[in-house]
Amino acid sequence: MAIPQTRNRSWVAKIIADFCDSPANTLGNATGEPAWGTPQVGYARGDDPLFESLKTDIGPFYWTPLEAFHLAYPDTGVTAAELSVICYILPQTEATRREQRSETAFPAERWARSRFHGEQFNCALRLHLAAELTQAGYPAVAPERLPDFAYRQSERFGIASNWSERHTAWIAGLGTFGLSDGLITRAGKAVRFGSVVVRMKLDATPRTYTGHQDWCLWYAKGTCGVCMQRCPVDAISATGHDKSKCFDYIRNVTAQYVQEHYGTGATPCGLCQVKIPCEARVPL
Numbered sequence: 661m662a663i664p665q666t667r668n669r670s671w672v673a674k675i676i677a678d679f680c681d682s683p684a685n686t687l688g689n690a691t692g693e694p695a696w697g698t699p700q701v702g703y704a705r706g707d708d709p710l711f712e713s714l715k716t717d718i719g720p721f722y723w724t725p726l727e728a729f730h731l732a733y734p735d736t737g738v739t740a741a742e743l744s745v746i747c748y749i750l751p752q753t754e755a756t757r758r759e760q761r762s763e764t765a766f767p768a769e770r771w772a773r774s775r776f777h778g779e780q781f782n783c784a785l786r787l788h789l790a791a792e793l794t795q796a797g798y799p800a801v802a803p804e805r806l807p808d809f810a811y812r813q814s815e816r817f818g819i820a821s822n823w824s825e826r827h828t829a830w831i832a833g834l835g836t837f838g839l840s841d842g843l844i845t846r847a848g849k850a851v852r853f854g855s856v857v858v859r860m861k862l863d864a865t866p867r868t869y870t871g872h873q874d875w876c877l878w879y880a881k882g883t884c885g886v887c888m889q890r891c892p893v894d895a896i897s898a899t900g901h902d903k904s905k906c907f908d909y910i911r912n913v914t915a916q917y918v919q920e921h922y923g924t925g926a927t928p929c930g931l932c933q934v935k936i937p938c939e940a941r942v943p944l
């Protein structure tokens with residue numbers, strides 16, 4: 661017998677919430693603090709036309725949910741309409757945001773830890789969610805965890821991955837883009853994302869916006885621009901986010917800094933995600 665739709669969504673959300681309540685959610689420091697606060701979850705239809713539009717905009721290497729699903733389950737005759745995309749937000753904690761607010765050039769220790777240990781947790785969560793759904797009879801895959809996940813060169817947008825968690829979250833009703841390219845969600849911009857494609861019908865989360873930048877004060881009202889002042893290398897300007905400048909800074913400067921000072925890996929920065937009106941809320 662089919663499980664009612666509402667049960668399906670709350671069941672999925674509980675898998676995510678329970679994992680976030682586990683000891684795996686950790687900054688890996690002496691205090692044993694969690695890396696992330698309470699998660700939020702959004703859902704999109706696997707055949708939402710925005711996924712195809714994204715592929716057209718970004719480039720042929722970009723995956724639709726169906727293409728990602730077929731990489732994991734090549735022999736199934738599944739259609740896009742039978743798939744749903746589950747997307748979650750992991751908000752930075754108040755302690756991490758507070759510490760990061762006082763920094764002007766390099767990421768704070770908690771922020772660096774959330775980018776390293778917290779992202780390891782996020783990777784585990786993606787796989788855990790996909791495994792739980794699959795075991796329950798709903799084959800699922802976390803596109804970002806597929807072996808072919810990679811960064812490529814998009815003609816229009818420069819460096820781009822073949823699956824974007826932020827764009828997926830936008831389609832799943834979780835937020836809109838800001839001047840700095842980050843997604844402004846109901847939990848603000850100091851968040852990370854994850855997603856899973858599943859062969860299961862789930863009601864899509866309504867998008868309470870029409871444009872893809874509706875919740876940014878710069879685009880909605882011509883005000884703010886505070887994130888520009890937060891970037892130490894002027895990678896954010898009135899024309900948006902300079903990905904190359906940002907990339908150079910995180911690869912060549914902050915990655916080494918956090919390795920030397922905190923013993924963490926990855927390429928954190930995120931100075932533009934705090935001390936701004938959209939840090940932990942929709943600013944409008």
Ligand code: SF4
Binds near residue numbers: 875
């Ligand atoms: S800080 Fe202001 S301009 Fe920058 S993304 Fe947030 S709302 Fe938009």
Ligand code: SF4
Binds near residue numbers: 893894896906910929
């Ligand atoms: S993440 Fe990139 S855009 Fe944001 S403050 Fe750091 S260098 Fe600037």
